[in-house]
Amino acid sequence: MSANEHLSDKSAAGLRRDMPIQIYPGTEYTADNFTAVTSLWEQLSGDPGVVALPSDYVKEKHLPYALRFPWNEDKGVFLLQGFHNLHCLVRPWLPVFLVVLGC
Numbered sequence: 235m236s237a238n239e240h241l242s243d244k245s246a247a248g249l250r251r252d253m254p255i256q257i258y259p260g261t262e263y264t265a266d267n268f269t270a271v272t273s274l275w276e277q278l279s280g281d282p283g284v285v286a287l288p289s290d291y292v293k294e295k296h297l298p299y300a301l302r303f304p305w306n307e308d309k310g311v312f313l314l315q316g317f318h319n320l321h322c323l324v325r326p327w328l329p330v331f332l333v334v335l336g337c
Contacts, residue, residue: 283317
């Protein structure tokens with residue numbers, strides 16, 4: 235199995251996408267209070283999703299070679315997908331929110 239095929243196979247982590255989640259049209263992240271909303275969005279961080287994995291683990295899981303961790307050349311730096319998604323969501327929130335508000 236190639237690295238790309240393995241990455242699309244969620245069995246390595248034992249994950250399944252079988253949990254229904256209700257999506258709400260409005261939350262505290264889309265409220266009218268711009269100050270409160272700004273504070274909430276600015277508190278979100280993708281930083282915990284940056285991990286350094288040992289080379290043996292990367293090889294065992296057929297993950298691709300990654301940028302080396304600066305303090306330990308035996309580890310590769312990876313960004314967990316959910317945290318990457320969070321990062322991509324947070325970056326454009328202000329321009330989108332301003333359009334929604336009609337600014």
